[in-house]
Amino acid sequence: MPMRQLLLLRHAKSSWAKSSWDGKALPDQDRPLSPRGRQAASLMRQTMRDLGLAPDMVMLSPSRRTRETLEALEPWDDAPLIEPVDSLYLATVPQLLDALHGVPETVRSVLLIGHNPGMHELAMLLVGSRGTVARGDASERAIHLLAGGYPTGALAEFGIAGPWWQLGTGGGQLVRFLRPRDLPHDGAEVAED
Secondary structure, three states, X not given: OOOEEEEEEEOOOEOOOEOOOOOOEOOHHHOXXXXXXXXXXXXXXXXXXHHOOOOOEEEEOOOXXXXXXXXXXXXXXXXXXXXXXXXXXXXXXXXXXXXXXXXOOOOOEEEEEEOOOHHHHXXXXXXXXXXXXXXXXXXXXXXXXXXXXXXXXOEEEEEEOOOHHHOOOOOOEEEEEEOHHHOOOOOOOOOOX
16 A cells, blocks of 8 residues: 555644724634744745645645635645535544545545644654654654644644554654744744744
């Protein structure tokens, strides 16, 4: 069976915007990206292109900040299938796995754009207790960074050896973990949370 690729992207940094007509905070699901979040998503887009990370399918939460994160990654050289999934909004690990278990087996690469704490918990579950990573200093560093938290705009790339419907504990090989602050940029600071 060919190796599959799973890309887990936490939405970029959002703002606590207020609605213009009444000064009240917007509902959580309607929060837009902050200017720093847009900058971080733009840096991630370039990094993904440089690394050849081009998904066949994108699954995302219906929140505004996940949609705007996806928009910042576009346009794609080869447009992926885009699937907004209501159950991915603030999803738990079982909800995230349920969505991934439904991915058609013909799909080689999936980008899932979602929220914490579910994204971090899913990534740690995929790594598993034995630390299934490609051996080498870079991979050990990736595991260490991932264990330390999953900031906004961060991307984890996993190699998946089995079928999507069997994905579970220890089922992923962490290839890399990229945080916006670690990406090459023009000298401007990139904030995360």
